[in-house]
Amino acid sequence: MTEALPVAGANPNVNLAGLSKNDYRGAPSTLCQGCGHNSISNQIVTALYEMNIVPEDVVKFSGIGCSSKSPTYFLNRSFGFNSLHGRMPSIATGALFGDQHLKGIGVSGDGDSASIGMGQFKHIMRRNVNLVYIVENNGVYGLTKGQFSATADKGLKLKKQGENIYMPVDICMEALVSNATFVARSFAGNPKQVKELLKAALSHDGIAVLDIISPCVTFNNQVNAYHSYTWGKDHEEPLQEISYIAPRNEIMLENEMAEGEVREVTLHDGSTVILKNLEKGYDVTSRFEALRVMEEAQQNNWMLTGLLYVDTSKPNLTTTHNLVDSPLNRLTEADLRPAPDALDRVNALMF
Amino acid sequence: MNKIINEFSITVGTVNGSGSSTANNTILRAIFKMGIPVSGKNLFPSNIQGLPTWYTIRANKDGFIAHNEQRDIVIAMNPNSFARDLASVTPGGAFFYADDIKQPITRTDVAIYPMPVKTIVRNDANVPSDFRDHVANMVYVGVLAQMIDMDMDKIYAALDFHFKKKQKPIDMNFNVVKAGAEWAKANLVKKDAFYLEHMNKTDGLIMADGNMAGALGAIFGGVQFVGWYPITPATSLAESLNDYLPQLRKRDDGKHTYAVVQAEDELAALGMSIGAGWSGLRSMTSTSGPGLSLMTEFAGLAYYAEVPVVIWDVQRIGPSTGLPTRTSQGDLTFTYFIGHGDSQSVVLLPGDVYECFEFGWKSFDIAERIQTPVFVLSDLDMGMNQWISKPFAYPDTPMDRGKVLLEKDLEELKGIWGRYLDKDSDGIGYRTFPGNKHPMSSYFTRGTGHDEYAKYTEEADVYLKNMDRLKKKNETAKKYVPAPVLHPVKGATVGIIAFGSTEAAILEAQAQLIKNHGVKADFLRIRAIPFTKEVDAFLKKYDQVFIVEMNRDGQMAQILMTEYPQYAPNFKTVAYGDGMPASAKWVREGILAKYEAKKAASVSKKAAPAKKAVAKKTPAKKSSAKKVIKKAATGKTVKKTSRK
Numbered sequence: 003m004t005e006a007l008p009v010a011g012a013n014p015n016v017n018l019a020g021l022s023k024n025d026y027r028g029a030p031s032t033l034c035q036g037c038g039h040n041s042i043s044n045q046i047v048t049a050l051y052e053m054n055i056v057p058e059d060v061v062k063f064s065g066i067g068c069s070s071k072s073p074t075y076f077l078n079r080s081f082g083f084n085s086l087h088g089r090m091p092s093i094a095t096g097a098l099f100g101d102q103h104l105k106g107i108g109v110s111g112d113g114d115s116a117s118i119g120m121g122q123f124k125h126i127m128r129r130n131v132n133l134v135y136i137v138e139n140n141g142v143y144g145l146t147k148g149q150f151s152a153t154a155d156k157g158l159k160l161k162k163q164g165e166n167i168y169m170p171v172d173i174c175m176e177a178l179v180s181n182a183t184f185v186a187r188s189f190a191g192n193p194k195q196v197k198e199l200l201k202a203a204l205s206h207d208g209i210a211v212l213d214i215i216s217p218c219v220t221f222n223n224q225v226n227a228y229h230s231y232t233w234g235k236d237h238e239e240p241l242q243e244i245s246y247i248a249p250r251n252e253i254m255l256e257n258e259m260a261e262g263e264v265r266e267v268t269l270h271d272g273s274t275v276i277l278k279n280l281e282k283g284y285d286v287t288s289r290f291e292a293l294r295v296m297e298e299a300q301q302n303n304w305m306l307t308g309l310l311y312v313d314t315s316k317p318n319l320t321t322t323h324n325l326v327d328s329p330l331n332r333l334t335e336a337d338l339r340p341a342p343d344a345l346d347r348v349n350a351l352m353f
Numbered sequence: 354m355n356k357i358i359n360e361f362s363i364t365v366g367t368v369n370g371s372g373s374s375t376a377n378n379t380i381l382r383a384i385f386k387m388g389i390p391v392s393g394k395n396l397f398p399s400n401i402q403g404l405p406t407w408y409t410i411r412a413n414k415d416g417f418i419a420h421n422e423q424r425d426i427v428i429a430m431n432p433n434s435f436a437r438d439l440a441s442v443t444p445g446g447a448f449f450y451a452d453d454i455k456q457p458i459t460r461t462d463v464a465i466y467p468m469p470v471k472t473i474v475r476n477d478a479n480v481p482s483d484f485r486d487h488v489a490n491m492v493y494v495g496v497l498a499q500m501i502d503m504d505m506d507k508i509y510a511a512l513d514f515h516f517k518k519k520q521k522p523i524d525m526n527f528n529v530v531k532a533g534a535e536w537a538k539a540n541l542v543k544k545d546a547f548y549l550e551h552m553n554k555t556d557g558l559i560m561a562d563g564n565m566a567g568a569l570g571a572i573f574g575g576v577q578f579v580g581w582y583p584i585t586p587a588t589s590l591a592e593s594l595n596d597y598l599p600q601l602r603k604r605d606d607g608k609h610t611y612a613v614v615q616a617e618d619e620l621a622a623l624g625m626s627i628g629a630g631w632s633g634l635r636s637m638t639s640t641s642g643p644g645l646s647l648m649t650e651f652a653g654l655a656y657y658a659e660v661p662v663v664i665w666d667v668q669r670i671g672p673s674t675g676l677p678t679r680t681s682q683g684d685l686t687f688t689y690f691i692g693h694g695d696s697q698s699v700v701l702l703p704g705d706v707y708e709c710f711e712f713g714w715k716s717f718d719i720a721e722r723i724q725t726p727v728f729v730l731s732d733l734d735m736g737m738n739q740w741i742s743k744p745f746a747y748p749d750t751p752m753d754r755g756k757v758l759l760e761k762d763l764e765e766l767k768g769i770w771g772r773y774l775d776k777d778s779d780g781i782g783y784r785t786f787p788g789n790k791h792p793m794s795s796y797f798t799r800g801t802g803h804d805e806y807a808k809y810t811e812e813a814d815v816y817l818k819n820m821d822r823l824k825k826k827n828e829t830a831k832k833y834v835p836a837p838v839l840h841p842v843k844g845a846t847v848g849i850i851a852f853g854s855t856e857a858a859i860l861e862a863q864a865q866l867i868k869n870h871g872v873k874a875d876f877l878r879i880r881a882i883p884f885t886k887e888v889d890a891f892l893k894k895y896d897q898v899f900i901v902e903m904n905r906d907g908q909m910a911q912i913l914m915t916e917y918p919q920y921a922p923n924f925k926t927v928a929y930g931d932g933m934p935a936s937a938k939w940v941r942e943g944i945l946a947k948y949e950a951k952k953a954a955s956v957s958k959k960a961a962p963a964k965k966a967v968a969k970k971t972p973a974k975k976s977s978a979k980k981v982i983k984k985a986a987t988g989k990t991v992k993k994t995s996r997k
Contacts, residue, residue, distance in 0.1 A: 025792075029809070058794065061632075061787045074797060074809060081787040082797040083631060083658075085624070086650055092580070092616065092624025093631075099578050099612050100632025101788030122624070125617040326608040329788050330577050331633030335752045337610055338575030338635070340601045342747045348569055348601070349744040352559035353382055353514050 018054040026051045028076040038190030038216030038231075039069055039138045043076045045193050046107065049200040050077070053248060060105050061097060065090040065119060068145050069111035069138035069216070077107075088119025091126035094133050095319065101329035102320035105204060106133035113143045116152040116171040127180035130208040132318040134200070137173050137211070138190075140218035141229035148221035155228045160221065173213040174310055175296055178289060184210035185292065185311040189234045190217065195307060198275075201246035202309065207270035208318040215305060234305055241295065241308030243278040267312055277309060286312050357546040359389045359414040361425035363497070366438040367490065368431045370402030375515060375526070376490035377408040380497065381739060382511035384412050385560055387504050388552040392418035392857075393739050394934055399585070399678045405434040414552060418741070419858035420734070420934035426501070426547060428493050430470070432456065439463075447500075447545035449493060464544035466537075468496050473532050480525060488529045495533020500541065502549050505534065559744050563735035566706040567639075567665060568593030569745065570713015572601050575752055577634040579613040580625030582644060585677050586733035587667040590639040591615075619644035623651040623664065627726075630655070630662035631798060633757070633786035635717045639665035642684050643672050645691070652726055653692020657800045657823070659773075659782070661720035661755065665729045667736040670932050679932025680733035682853055685908040688728045689882055694801075695820065699830050700882040701729045702852040704838070708880070709735065710745040715835070721755035723830050724781055732903070734934040735854040756783040760791045768793030771805040773819065780825030827883050834881035837888060842867060845875040846953040848895040849944070850888075851902060852879045852909060854934065859901060861937035862944065870941075872948060874899070879909070884916055892920040897952055899944045901927040903935055 016022050026047045031040050050060065057079035064070035066087035073082045085093040094106050115123045115137050126135065141154040150158065150166045153173065158166040177185045184206045186199045196214060203210035215234055217223045223230045228237075242265075249272035265277045267286060277286060285291050292311040299306035326333070363380065367373035374395070381393040391412045398404040411418050429438040429450040436456060442448050444462045452467035470492040474485045498508060509527055516522040568590050571579075576598075581591035595613055602610050616622035622638045629636035640648065645666050655662055668684045670676035688700050701716055703709045712729050720727040756777075758770060768791065773782045782805075785794045796807035801819070804810045840860060851859050856878055866872040877891045892898060892913070898920070900910040907926035914921040927943035 056790075058788075058790045058792065062797075079792055079795055081785075081789075081795045083628070084797065084799040086654055089620060089624045089651065092621040093628040095614070095621075096578060096580060096625035096628025096630075096634075096636065097632040097787060099629050100634050100786060104787055121617055122621055125621065129614075320612075323612045324607070324609050325612065326604070326606070326610055330610065330612075331786055331788055333577070333610055335575065338577065338602075339573055339748070339752065344601055345573065345745060345747050348597075349559055352561045352742075352744075353385070353511075 017051055019056050021051070021056070023047065023051050025079060026057060026077055028078045029074050031072070031075040033068055033071065033075075034220050036219040037068070038140065038214070038218070039072050040075070041190045041193055042136065042138055042196060042214055042216060043072050045197045045200055046076045049197050049204065053201055053204060055105070055204065059103070060107055063090045063094040063097070063106060063108040063133070065110050065114035066145075067111040067114045067143070068218075069109050070114055072109050072138070073107070088114055088117070089122060090114065091119065091122035091131070091135075095126060095129060095131050098132055099320060099323075099325075100331040102132075102325050103329060106131065108133050108135045110135065110137050112137060112139045112141060112151040112153040112173070116173060116176070120152075120171075120176070124176060124180040127177055127182040127209055127211070129319045130183055130316055130322075132207060132209075132320065134203040134210045134212065137213045138216040139173060139213055139229065140216050140222055141170075141227070142218050142222040144218050144221055153229075158222075158227055172296065172300070174211065175293065177211040177213075178292055178311055182211050182311070183208040183313040183316050186211065186309045187213045187215070188307050189215045189238050189305060191231050191234050192238065192307065195240065195244060198244045198246045199309065202244070202269065202275040205246075205269040205271050205273040206312065206314070208316060228305065237303060237305045239299065239304040239306050240280055241284060241306055241310065242280055244309060245276040247274040247276060249273045267314070269314060275309060286310070354546050356548050358548050358550050359412050359552060361412060361547045362421055362423045363410040363426040363428065364424045364438070364441070365408045365428040365493070366431050366434045367406055367408070368402075368433070369398055369400050369404045369406040371430070371490065372487045373406075373408065373430065373490045376494050377410070378515060378739065379491075379494055379508055379511040380503070381410055382514065382560065383498075383503050383507040384410065384549060385555050385741065386507040386510055387549060388555050389414065389549060390416040390418050390554050390741060392420070392741070394420050394734065395738060396933070397678050399674065399676070405431050412549065414554070416554065417857070417861040417864070417937070419861050419937055421936045422938055426497070426545070428497065429454065430490065430493065445546070447547060449496060466496070466500065466541055468492055468533070469536065473536055474529060477529060477532060479528060484525065488526055491526050491529035492533040495530035495535075496537040496541070498530065499534040499537035500543060500545075501547050504549075504551070505531070555741060557744070558741050560739050560741055561706050562589070562737055562739055563703070563706045563709040563731050564590040564667065564737060565593040566709035566742070566745065567703075567713045567729065567731065567736075569597060570710035571637055571663070571717070572597055573710075573748055574714025574717040575635050576637055576717070577611050578626060578629035578636040579611070580616050580622040580629070580636075580638050581613070582616050582619045582622045582640065584619070584641045584644045586669050586737045587639045587641045587644070587665060589737065590665055590667060619647040620651060623648040623662070626662050626664075627651055627655050627660050630720070631658070631660045631786065633788070635721070636661070637663035637665065637717075639667065641667050641669050642681075642687075645684060645688065646672070649691055650693075652698070653694065653696060654800055655726040656692050656696045656698060657694075658798050659724040659784075660726070661717075661724050662726045663716040663720050663729065664726055665731060668730060668732040670930070676932045678733065680854070680903065680934055681930050681932065682730075682732060682855075682903040683905075683908070683930060684730060685902070685904070686911055688730060689912055691728075697827050697883070699723060699725055699727045699834060701727060701834065702880050702882075703729065703731055703735070704853055704856045704878055704880065705742060706735065706740045707742045707745065712835070714748050718750070718753040719830070719833050722753050722781070722833055723826055724755060724784060725826060725830075730853065732854050756781055758783050758785050758789075758794070760789060760794070763789070763791040763794055772796045772807040773803065773822070774805045775822050775825070779829040780822045781829060831883050831885050834883065834885065836885050837880055837891070838878045839887070839891070840876040840878070842873050842875060844957065845873045846895070846956040847872065847874045847897040847899065847948070848891060849874045849876040850879060850891070850898055850900045850909065850913070851876070855901060855903060855940070858935035858937050858940050862940035865937060865941050866944065870945065872944070872953070874944070882912065884913075889917065892917055892923070896923045896956060897925060897949060898923050899925045899927050899947065901940055901943065903930045904928055905930055
C-alpha cells in the first residue's frame with residue numbers, strides 16, 4: 003500500500019524527495035482536542051510525505067472558519083493564503099495561474115463552501131482548477147460557536163439553535179452537477195481511506211473534491227447526528243476499498259489486479275487508484291451512477307464514502323488557457339512588454 | 354449671413370439600437386480627418402433597442418471640444434423625441450429631420466430641412482430590403498455633408514476604417530451617403546450659417562476611447578492576468594484586452610503569456626486578480642461602481658495583505674437600474690477609503706485617453722512597488738467616447754517589479770527574511786511568491802494578524818506597529834504616483850482644482866472666465882491620491898480654491914479638507930453630477946456663483962501692487978449664475994439650451 007519503495011542504503015527516515023516527515027508539518031493546531039480537522043491535517047502530511055511531493059510544489063488555500071485555519075497546521079514550507087469567507091476558490095483560481103506546475107490544496111468547511119461560498123464553489127468546479135478541494139464538513143459553524151450550517155440535517159437539534167427546519171445541501175451532489183472531475187466522500191474517523199483518497203486527489207490533474215465528514219467535538223457530536231463520530235462509525239458504507247498506487251510502483255499492480263471486482267483508474271501522472279467494489283458493477287466514471295448511489299444512500303440513511311466519480315479526460319484550467327511552458331510568474335519584461343514598433347502599429351490603427 | 358466655420362455642435366436624435374453609431378462615428382471621424390478639433394459624446398439610455406438616444410458632435414477651431422449644451426444643428430430621426438429635438442435647437446440653428454415623421458414644425462427661428470430618408474434608401478437597388486434600416490442613417494450623413502461642406506473623401510476614409518476595408522459594406526454605405534448628398538444638392542437651399550473648412554489641427558493625432566486606451570496601456574505594462582465581470586461602462590476595457598492581447602503578445606509557438614478569465618461575479622473577478630497578483634503576476638480587473646461595491650471586502654484584504662493588483666473603475670451613476678449609462682465622478686471617496694478598518698488606497702486619476710494608456714502600464718509599476726491595490730478611476734465619458742489624443746507614448750521607464758526575492762536572493766540571505774520587515778524604512782517589505790523552490794521562501798498570507806515574519810499573532814503592539822508601517826507606505830507612494838498638471842494663467846488670483854475627464858470643460862471655462870468676466874484662475878488637475886507636494890504648494894497660493902467635480906457632495910473637496918485642514922476655509926465646492934459630461938457652462942457658472950470678487954482683488958493687489966486689479970464681476974450676472982446652481986441643487990431641470 004505504501005508506494006515509496008525502499009532503496010538500499012537510504013535513510014529510512016526520509017522519503018524519496020530526501021525529506022523527513024517534519025518537513026511536511028505545520029504549526030501546532032489550535033483547534034479543539036479530538037477535532038476531525040486535525041486528523042485530516044495529519045493525513046495530508048502523511049499523504050504528501052509518502053508521495054514524495056516537495057512542499058514548495060504545493061500551495062495552500064483556505065477561506066474562513068475552523069477548517070480554514072487548518073492550513074497553518076500542515077506544510078510550513080508551502081505558500082499559503084488564508085483568504086475571505088467563501089472566497090477561497092477565486093483566490094486559488096488566480097494564484098495557480100502564477101505557476102501552472104504547482105498543485106493547490108484548498109481547505110474549506112461546510113459554512114465556507116455550502117453557504118457563503120456556494121457560488122464560487124460551483125464555479126471552480128466548472129473551471130477544473132488544479133486544486134484538491136477539501137471540505138471539512140461538520141454541519142455546524144464552529145468558530146462562531148455552534149450555528150447550523152447548510153449541510154446540517156433537517157431536524158438536527160443544537161443546544162442554542164433549537165431544531166434545524168431546512169433541508170441540507172449535499173456537497174458531492176453539488177460538485178457533481180457542476181461538472182467536477184473528481185468527487186469523493188470520506189469520514190475523518192477513517193484515516194486510511196482519507197489518506198488514499200487524498201493521494202488519488204493529488205494525482206488528479208484538475209479539481210478534486212473531497213467532502214470529508216469531520217465531526218465537531220464541541221458543538222455537534224451527538225450520538226444521533228449525521229456529522230458525529232458515533233453515527234459515522236455505525237452508518238459508514240464504503241463504496242469500495244481503495245488503494246492508491248504511485249506511478250513508480252506499477253510493478254505491484256499485478257497482484258492487486260488478481261482479485262475479483264476490481265476497477266482501476268489511471269490518473270494523469272500515471273498513478274493508479276485501485277477500487278475494489280463493494281457494490282457490484284459500480285462505475286466511477288459514470289455521473290449518472292454517482293448520482294444514483296448518492297440518492298440511494300440518502301434514502302437509506304447511509305454515509306456513503308469512497309471515490310464517487312472521476313473523469314481524467316478533461317484538461318485543467320491552465321492547460322485550457324494554453325500557457326507558455328515557463329511559469330507565468332518567471333516571465334520578464336522581454337516576454338511581456340511588446341516592442342516599440344508594436345505601439346507604432348497600434349497608434350496607426352487609432353484612425 | 355455671416356458664415357460660422359468650424360465652431361458648432363451637431364446633435365443626432367435616433368432610436369436606440371437603430372444602428373446610428375456607424376453614421377455618427379463616420380461624421381466624427383470625417384471632421385477629425387478634415388483637421389478640425391472635434392469630440393463625440395454618446396448620450397445613451399440603459400436599453401438595447403427602442404428608447405431615444407442622442408449623439409453630440411462638437412467641432413471647434415480653437416480646440417474647445419468639451420461637451421456643451423448648445424444644439425446648433427439637430428438631426429431628428431426618432432418620432433418619439435421629435436418635438437423635444439425641435440424645441441432644443443439653438444435659435445438660428447438648423448433642423449434636419451426624416452420626412453416620414455409627420456409632426457408639426459413649430460419653429461420659425463431655425464432652418465428646417467426635411468430629408469426623404471426612406472425614399473432614398475428604397476430607390477437604391479444595391480441595398481437589400483433587410484439592410485434598409487441599417488443604412489438609412491447614412492442618408493443624414495450625406496445630406497449633412499452636402500449642407501456643411503463635409504469632405505466626401507474623408508467620409509469614405511472613415512467608412513473604410515469602420516468596415517476594416519471590406520469593400521461591400523463600404524460601398525453600400527457610401528453610395529447612400531452620396532445619394533443623400535446629391536439629393537440635398539438638388540433640393541435644399543442653404544439657410545443656416547454652419548460650415549466646415551479644412552484645418553491642420555489634428556495632424557499627427559489619433560482618436561480612441563479610454564477603455565481601449567487603458568487596455569492597450571495594460572498590455573504594454575505586461576499584464577498577465579485579468580479577472581473581470583461585465584458591467585457598463587467598463588465592459589469594453591476587458592473586451593479590448595481580449596481583442597488586443599492575442600495580437601500584441603503573439604508568440605511563434607502560439608502559447609499565451611497571459612490569461613483573461615470572465616468570472617462569475619465581481620467578488621470572484623477581484624478574488625482571482627488578487628490571487629494572481631499574490632502569485633507574482635501583473636494582474637488587474639475592471640469594473641464600475643456597483644462592481645466595486647461587491648469588491649470592497651477583497652479590496653480591503655488586498656490592502657492589508659499587501660497584494661499588488663490594479664483595479665479600473667470606469668465610473669457611472671448609481672446602483673441598480675436608473676442611470677447606469679450616465680457618467681459620474683462619484684466613486685472617489687469610496688475608492689480612497691475602500692475596505693473596512695483604516696485604509697487609504699492609491700488612486701490614479703487619468704484625465705484623457707492618453708493618460709488612460711499611460712496609467713494603464715504605470716499602475717502595475719506602482720502596485721508592485723508599493724505592494725498594494727492601485728485604483729484607476731476613469732469614467733463613462735472618457736471610457737466609452739472617442740477622444741482626440743496625442744499618439745500613445747511608449748513606456749519611458751523599464752518595468753518596476755518592486756521588491757521580490759527569488760531563490761538566488763534567498764541563498765544570499767541564507768534564507769533569513771521577513772515578509773513584513775521594514776528593512777528599507779519605506780514601509781515596504783520584500784515578498785516571495787509561489788513556485789520559489791528555496792525551502793525558506795514560503796510565508797502564510799492572511800489579513801491583519803501577523804508579525805514581521807508573517808507568523809500569526811493577535812498581540813496589540815505587533816498590530817499597531819504593522820498599521821503604522823502600512824501608513825508609511827502611503828507616504829512612500831507619493832514618490833511614485835503621477836504629479837498634478839498645472840494650467841497657469843498670468844496674474845491668477847484664484848485656483849481651480851479638478852481631476853479626470855472634466856479637463857477640457859475647465860480649460861474652456863478658464864478661458865471664458867478671463868475673457869468675459871476678468872477672473873483669472875490657475876488650474877491644477879490632480880492625477881493621483883495620495884497628494885504630492887505640488888498640491889500643497891498650489892493650495893497655499895490662493896485664498897479661493899474652486900474644487901470642480903461631477904458628483905453631489907464634492908468628494909475631492911472632502912478628501913482635500915481631510916488632508917489639508919489648514920486650507921479648508923478657502924475651498925469652494927463646485928460639485929454637480931447629472932450624468933452629462935462636464936461643460937464649460939456649468940464649470941463657469943458654478944465658479945462665478947461662489948466667486949468673491951473683493952477677495953480676489955485684494956490678492957491681485959498684493960501679488961502685483963503696481964497693476965490694476967482686473968478681477969471684476971457684475972453683481973447681476975453673479976446672482977443669475979447662482980440661481981442656475983440653486984435650481985440644480987434642488988433637482989429642478991437646469992435649462993441647457995440657452996447660449997452662454
